[in-house]
Amino acid sequence: MKLDRQLWTFLLVVLHYRVTSQTSVITAEDGQYCTTDTGDHGLCVYQYQCLDGRIIYDGETLIDLRRAGDDCGEYILVCCNGEHSSENVPTTVVANETVTHEPSRGRDENATARPPVATTTESSVHESQERTSDKPEKPTNNGKTENTTVTPPAVSTQRTPIITGTSTTKRPLQPPPLNIPEYIEKGCGHRNPNGVVFSIENNVHSESEYGEYPWVAAIFVRDETTSQLQYRCGGALIDQAAVLTTASCLYLYRSKPSQLVVRLGEWDMSMQREPLPHVDSEAENVHIHPDYGVSSKVNDIAVVILRETMVLNHIIGVVCLPQKEQEVPNTDLIGAGWGDAPSFVIPKKYPQSILKKAHLKSISNGECQNKMRKLMSRRFQLHQSFICAEAIDTEMLPCRGDSGSPYVVEVSGGSDRYYLVGLSSWGYDCNRQNTPTVMTNVAYHRDWIDKVVKKENLNPWSYTYEPEENIEDE
Template identity: 30%
Template sequence: MRRLHGTLPILFLLLAIYQVLGQDCGPSSEKRCVPHHKCQVGVQFRAFTNGNNGCAAPESCCQNIHILNDVLDINVEETVNPECGRPNIRGVSFEVPNMDGFAQEFEFPWMVALLDTIGNYLGGGAIISPEVVITAKHVLDNLTEDQLIVRAGDWDLKTNSEQFPHVDARIRSIVRHPGFDKRNGANNVALLFLQTPLKFTQHIKPICLPPDNRNFDYSRCIFSGWGKKSFNDYSYMDVLKKVELPIVTNNVCEYQLRRFFGNTFQLDNSLLCAGGELGKGSCMGDGGSPLACPLRENPQRYELAGIVNFGVQCGMQDVPVVFTNVEKFRNWIIDETSKNFNGDEPEPETEPENTPH
């Protein structure tokens, strides 16, 4: 996806006017695109998924008589000492009923998009502290710090009309795991240290790190990402995907993947698997994106079980996706964060050729 960065002052003026007045939508001029919370009629999932009547995802095509002109804009307030792993299950400024396959607005506040400097989407990652984002090493390739941007607090990458603005953060330092093996995806993890710490708000918060020896076998967890919806799609998603996936034991996963990688294939100890349900899973462009599992001590909060590593096509029956097992790297994360310390450390939670995704 290509994003436009840097434009003429007149365009900013036109955008400001557009945001105040809204554009016409639907078959007549009696409707306008307005933020969802300013329309008296609730958001309809069918309209949302069928082009949203020409409006951006954070907006509704609302009849003029139903527009709530006296409703104030929503303010972004900094959150002091936020709990890690707390999702916005009903969105922040609005909720869309029955959002099958899509996340609610800012549902996963730890989710980030990795972009190049002209705005092209590269992959995903997760916030683990104000200064640290975790992702997959293969997503970064040979890129340097000044060639990458971390975008936090976004939901629809196609528009800037969300009530809560995203934050584009520059990178101070990249730490790649030295044991990465591209042949089998082992140790596929990297840390991005930001130049300026993120301010935590309702739509930008960290996810918890799992404790030592956490076993996620047989859990049902949540994957989120902006990669392709299906293998044959030509482009990445604009609105964030949300897919519930079962954790698959390593023995079962290894056996199922041998159909594609041969009988000698062995799943490295640094990996875990999830998925294997038809039509569900990560896809190309999802590399580095988080797999979040409910905390056993508090299922309303989530910890980072994995980050997308590789897979076979997308959403195939009995073919799990392979994730980097974050628990295996907990000590490495803490050690590297200490070496690169410039503010806050991540909060530990105490309660054959493959296809890179």
């Protein structure tokens, strides 16, 4: 019986050691161990966090989308072994007992050696944004609590350490923290032209920067048998709980919104290790314009009400909407979507996994109608619920899968704020550069959008443009 107790005690000690030691190393969410091209042990980090095989903390935050993959699997990552080198750590002698001279949180000097305790870092964005801090809390003057860091002395103050030499030890690899600035909400329509966290190096294939258009939504259909998600179309976030898209995209699912899943914060659909997590929400309700024409696509617009309210951040934001019947300016329209790349794009890229962007030039409805009559029928009439645009030089046109993709123009005055003018609806042939793209006229439907939003107890203020100084005054 005594032996059994000793055995159980030993097993419990081993189990405790394994659990605590596992929390001190990098998990699959925090980082991934790998093997470098030279055969060394390493850690998968973002490209800009590694220079000449060593982990750095002040890189230029550039990534190359066409970099060949390595043991890390995804192009955005690289295997780096910079912190796996041995280090000399000073040792001390205290009362004939040798201990490692390292800071400790209230260490019991009479206890046996224990594995290091895990600390919370910024390396795991998934955890750091939602998990309660592991730091102790102390009361403040107003009775609330605040996070505080306890830093005990490196060595007990009751005994004077004597440094006798050095010992060689290896520290576990730790990924550098992501330098994500604090998010401050400043109204609708904010674009991130240089991306969030990193920028693309040598971007010549119309890929958008990571987080460049935070209002762009991806709408999926969940298979009723397998529950797998299949990409359906694009959309734009106009409220934390509402997405604007085309009726042609959602018409078949108007009576079964539970099959629809809306994703915000997506960038590359083929990648799992983006710095900030995307967010999925089931659709709670779908509003199709009552005068939508199934064959003509007249009034091709719909509002999806989300079951979850989105929390805004650097990669999830609301776009501004134009005023009622506001005219489309004779300027460039900037769009973004995951549709197929037209055949004239070189090199051919299919399927499109990274959010692509396109610059189109707006044209008058009269000019658009004349061009369409040459392609379709002399009697073709362009309805006023549409606007038109065409490609500039070799820029990418909306193509299959781009239905609902938002097209914006910059608010007069700059500051990288944008309002939505059109939703990609249809075209004659996206593989021909000289054919117009037809879009849903958002301004034309502003009254209907407001009506739906108010019916769902939401507020049109969320997508109404206001100068930042007015927002700050409030």
